[in-house]
Amino acid sequence: MATTSRIAIVGAGNVGATAAYALMLRGLFAEIVLIDQTPERAAAEATDIADANAIAQPVRIWAGDYADVTDASILVITAGAATKAGEPRTAIAGKSAVIVRDCVRQAMEAGFDGILVVASNPADVMTQVAQAMSGLPSERVIGTGTLLDSNRFRKRIADQLSVAPGALEALVLGEHGDSEVMAYSTVRIGGMELETYLAGQSFDRPAIAHDVMRAGYTIAEGKGYTSFGVATAIARICEAIHRDERVILPVSTMLRGQYGIEGIYLSLPCLIGAGGVLRILTPALAADEQTALLASADILRQTLQAAG
Structure with missing residues (x-):
């Protein structure tokens, strides 16, 4: 299992970018890499956080790709379908499952062997989808849950x-x-x-x-x-x-x-x-x-x- 001080976040939307910012402020990891299907979005968020980092903890933050997850000890998945106004989280399960499976597949093909933390909605079901796709022991695939x-x-x-x-x-x-x-x-x-x-x-x-x-x-x-x-x-x-x-x-x-x-x-x-x-x-x-x-x-x- 990877032991480096690198964390990778798949999904540079509102949740993923805010999580990266929160992690930067804590100074927990030496490296934070953002991965997104829209590389420009990931690059913009990484640059914005890195600029804020100039007066915070020393952390390397960049927009990368799945090759960068190989050396990550933790992989956070926030990518998934978005709910519409008033729509329950469970309504997007099918759409989110397609996205989460693809993210996990690419991460595992790149050689990820750390701990998965899943925040994609609906969180519990997407965590189970991620665990099944990854083949990792269930104790190493954790949902943000409640x-x-x-x-x-x-x-x-x-x-x-x-x-x-x-x-x-x-x-x-x-x-x-x-x-x-x-x-x-x-x-x-x-x-x-x-x-x-x-x-x-x-x-x-x-x-x-x-x-x-x-x-x-x-x-x-x-x-x-x-x-x-x-x-x-x-x-x-x-x-x-x-x-x-x-x-x-x-x-x-x-x-x-x-x-x-x-x-x-x-x-x-x-x-x-x-x-x-x-x-x-x-x-x-x-x-x-x-x-x-x-x-x-x-x-x-x-x-x-x-x-x-």
């Missing part, structure tokens, strides 16, 4: 409780999409369960769930796309891998019987390190949350089948 959703969940709970988001734990599980599960049973504030902390205080669960699930759509309706949130999630996952942090993050991974779910990618809390997903964790969930997680898995199976 990391961003969990951050949104924490923030909105924190806003209602008037505490800092860092003061609490909270997980969104399952699909990164409309069937995602707000796992209130995982919420902890200073080690206290949510109901204990509330002590009768009013708390609008439906509003939070709706806001978290619709957040991506709301942002896209306002500015045409999402970028900063998912780019930060990408950077965080890459950081955990690169530094072998062994941190727990809710990411999309292949389930092998957890909660009775087999052979499908969806998000659960995972131990992340240099080898990718080192362990999949199974927190104790409420009965309705487990039921919702199974339903989410079924939707992802159907979407995967429809993607061909």
